[in-house]
Amino acid sequence: MRVADLPLAPEYVEHFEREGIAELYPPQVAAVEAGVCDGDNVVAAVPTASGKTFVAELALLTADGPGLYVCPLRALAREKYEEFDALPGVDAGISTGDYDSAAGDLAENDVIVATSEKVDSAIRNGAEWVDDLACVVVDEVHLLGSPGRGPTLEVTLATLRRRAPEVQIVALSATVDNPEDIAAWLDAELVESTWRPVDLRVGVHADGTVEFDDGSSLSVPVDAGDPASDADTEATAELVRGAVADGGQALAFVASRREAERLAERLSEERLPAVADGVDRGGDGDGGDEGDDAVDNRETTAAAVADELREADGTETGERLAETAERGVAFHHAGLSSDHRALVERSFRDRKLSVICATPTLAAGVNVPARRVIVRDQRRYTGEGTEWLPVLEVHQMCGRAGRPHLDPYGEAVLVAEDGGEREGLWERYVTADPERVESKLRDPAALRTHTLSLVATGIAGSQTEVLDALGGTFYASRTSNPNLGGVVGDAIASLIDDGLLAPTAADGDAGIEATPLGEQVSRQYVTPDTGVRIVEGLETVERMDPEAVTELTAFEIVCDTPDMVDTYLGNAERAEIYQFARTRSAELTTGMMEAEDFEGWLESVKTARVLTEWVDGASVEELVAAYRIGPGDLESRIERAEWLLGAADAIAEVVGVDMPAFASARKRLVSSAEKEEAEEAEET
Numbered sequence: 001m002r003v004a005d006l007p008l009a010p011e012y013v014e015h016f017e018r019e020g021i022a023e024l025y026p027p028q029v030a031a032v033e034a035g036v037c038d039g040d041n042v043v044a045a046v047p048t049a050s051g052k053t054f055v056a057e058l059a060l061l062t063a064d065g066p067g068l069y070v071c072p073l074r075a076l077a078r079e080k081y082e083e084f085d086a087l088p089g090v091d092a093g094i095s096t097g098d099y100d101s102a103a104g105d106l107a108e109n110d111v112i113v114a115t116s117e118k119v120d121s122a123i124r125n126g127a128e129w130v131d132d133l134a135c136v137v138v139d140e141v142h143l144l145g146s147p148g149r150g151p152t153l154e155v156t157l158a159t160l161r162r163r164a165p166e167v168q169i170v171a172l173s174a175t176v177d178n179p180e181d182i183a184a185w186l187d188a189e190l191v192e193s194t195w196r197p198v199d200l201r202v203g204v205h206a207d208g209t210v211e212f213d214d215g216s217s218l219s220v221p222v223d224a225g226d227p228a229s230d231a232d233t234e235a236t237a238e239l240v241r242g243a244v245a246d247g248g249q250a251l252a253f254v255a256s257r258r259e260a261e262r263l264a265e266r267l268s269e270e271r272l273p274a275v276a277d278g279v280d281r282g283g284d285g286d287g288g289d290e291g292d293d294a295v296d297n298r299e300t301t302a303a304a305v306a307d308e309l310r311e312a313d314g315t316e317t318g319e320r321l322a323e324t325a326e327r328g329v330a331f332h333h334a335g336l337s338s339d340h341r342a343l344v345e346r347s348f349r350d351r352k353l354s355v356i357c358a359t360p361t362l363a364a365g366v367n368v369p370a371r372r373v374i375v376r377d378q379r380r381y382t383g384e385g386t387e388w389l390p391v392l393e394v395h396q397m398c399g400r401a402g403r404p405h406l407d408p409y410g411e412a413v414l415v416a417e418d419g420g421e422r423e424g425l426w427e428r429y430v431t432a433d434p435e436r437v438e439s440k441l442r443d444p445a446a447l448r449t450h451t452l453s454l455v456a457t458g459i460a461g462s463q464t465e466v467l468d469a470l471g472g473t474f475y476a477s478r479t480s481n482p483n484l485g486g487v488v489g490d491a492i493a494s495l496i497d498d499g500l501l502a503p504t505a506a507d508g509d510a511g512i513e514a515t516p517l518g519e520q521v522s523r524q525y526v527t528p529d530t531g532v533r534i535v536e537g538l539e540t541v542e543r544m545d546p547e548a549v550t551e552l553t554a555f556e557i558v559c560d561t562p563d564m565v566d567t568y569l570g571n572a573e574r575a576e577i578y579q580f581a582r583t584r585s586a587e588l589t590t591g592m593m594e595a596e597d598f599e600g601w602l603e604s605v606k607t608a609r610v611l612t613e614w615v616d617g618a619s620v621e622e623l624v625a626a627y628r629i630g631p632g633d634l635e636s637r638i639e640r641a642e643w644l645l646g647a648a649d650a651i652a653e654v655v656g657v658d659m660p661a662f663a664s665a666r667k668r669l670v671s672s673a674e675k676e677e678a679e680e681a682e683e684t
């Protein structure tokens with residue numbers, strides 16, 4: 001099937017042909033046959049790089065009205081937004097930033113790209129554009145199974161379908177075990193395929209050989225001579241060396257940030273050949289954009305990447321990253337600033353880097369294919385010990401292997417400790433099916449959040465109506481007897497206890513409504529627990545000496561909510577933060593003896609202290625060095641604090657407590673961020 005045969009205006013056909021899309025890939029043909037261009041609901045469960053974006057574009061372009069593209073990650077959202085906005089005559093909008101605006105002007109766009117949280121927030125704030133949607137594309141729909149975000153995705157989709165019953169739903173999924181359940185929920189035709197544009201073989205390395213699932217094997221002897229390094233790392237180094245010597249690029253996945261940095265440092269000693277010099281030895285010599293890029297890239301070097309990295313971020317982490325990048329190796333994890341992460345991804349895609357050593361987060365992220373993927377660690381650290389990575393996650397890592405047009409094939413290798421472990425890994429990951437996707441809506445915290453929002457937005461005014469609204473969820477479709485009545489009843493009772501919901505004045509009809517506090521909590525997009533913590537903080541503030549209420553007080557309250565990310569507190573630091581909390585205890589809303597979860601509270605005090613120093617003018621470099629956090633950690637905490645302080649300020653107003661420190665702390669956070677940006681702009 002050719003693009004020219006599709007019901008698309010000529011300018012689109014031309015556009016796609018320019019992009020190198022002339023003939024449809026088999027899963028795309030299947031999606032067209034399933035009705036993606038005819039307004040029908042389609043679930044496509046297909047591997048990475050099999051052309052899902054084009055399927056999304058087909059749905060959006062043939063829909064009879066505005067479209068919404070729901071995407072889990074911001075970095076990804078940006079990529080898609082740029083792609084859609086480049087379509088001739090298409091005006092795209094993006095909504096992924098702060099959580100609380102009504103974003104009325106999005107109504108003007110043909111295509112809106114947003115995270116599910118942002119869509120949920122827009123609905124809670126009365127956005128009317130959701131009623132006009134003709135098409136909703138949901139990317140990475142298998143995230144329905146993730147504890148935090150899954151419930152938001154399913155409730156939001158259920159609400160969207162209620163608001164716009166005719167809306168076309170196209171859901172794109174990784175290959176999971178039960179895509180038919182997702183399709184049944186969405187009344188959709190299922191397109192399931194394992195087709196990939198580049199062949200992939202997956203294998204396990206042990207005792208000097210890789211055995212692949214296609215029956216082939218590869219000798220990769222490991223010189224265990226270096227006593228400072230373990231056998232897994234040496235095997236990984238050998239596998240990386242092989243891929244790069246062959247003109248390819250490699251991605252190596254390890255368990256932690258520290259391991260990613262260590263491995264990058266270890267590999268940077270290798271003097272790997274620069275990938276840009278050895279372009280495309282095995283590829284099909286295909287011309288087009290990729291070929292031109294490759295020619296351009298030969299003129300650039302890893303040194304230029306290092307310079308760019310140094311310019312973007314002058315922290316010690318940034319410097320170490322630049323040093324490894326000079327040798328063609330980068331590390332990638334959530335502790336890096338978002339600029340750095342984006343730069344590493346882009347440089348790798350442009351073949352200016354040979355290797356990325358990453359934590360598993362990269363596997364779910366943006367498009368960074370490589371000739372060879374090496375999964376050195378298959379376990380991750382938890383609070384208590386280590387646990388096996390989910391099969392789906394390892395499959396997603398492996399799926400990154402093989403770059404269309406550039407690699408003749410992709411290879412993914414799991415590194416086993418020895419022959420004994422080979423078999424275990426083989427069964428666990430190579431031959432195993434990925435996990436089933438199951439709803440996490442039954443979680444009490446998720447039900448509290450969504451029950452409050454359904455009532456606050458006026459969708460439901462009684463327990464029966466809440467249950468009715470939840471009837472459209474994945475959860476309800478999965479069970480013949482959802483029996484949510486009990487848990488929803490508990491959620492309602494607890495929300496009434498917390499003062500977020502109240503029985504309606506009108507007699508015994510079991511009517512419920514949101515209190516002004518509940519309404520504000522829902523609008524501000526904070527969880528009910530966060531709302532409760534802020535209210536408790538405000539009650540304490542009222543009893544405090546007004547002189548003692550400072551910005552530290554404001555930061556402590558918002559940092560101690562479940563919506564703030566935890567900050568790691570090392571043993572050595574604990575005593576110091578404890579001392580700090582003691583010295584400043586008059587300004588804090590929790591007494592040293594009162595905290596239910598003392599460790600957790602001390603971590604919040606650390607976050608509050610970091611943010612206070614930040615608004616007082618400390619630089620990223622200083623804070624990163626003093627508190628052993630990554631620039632990316634600081635970034636995410638600043639951003640969350642900005643949102644939570646805004647929410648707390650609105651909540652203070654509703655409960656009638658005068659707490660100007662919320663607004664002033666927020667203002668100073670914003671201006672510190674602006675100052676930092678201005679300084680950066682000046683430097684460049």
Ligand code: ADP
Pocket residue numbers: 019020021022023024025028047048049050051052053054367404
């Ligand atoms: P994913 O399925 O991971 O979302 P993408 O949609 O990003 O994959 O597609 C991967 C690459 O394949 C992109 O560079 C895209 O331009 C290219 N591509 C998609 N469909 C076709 C096609 N029919 N012919 C040639 N290239 C295609």
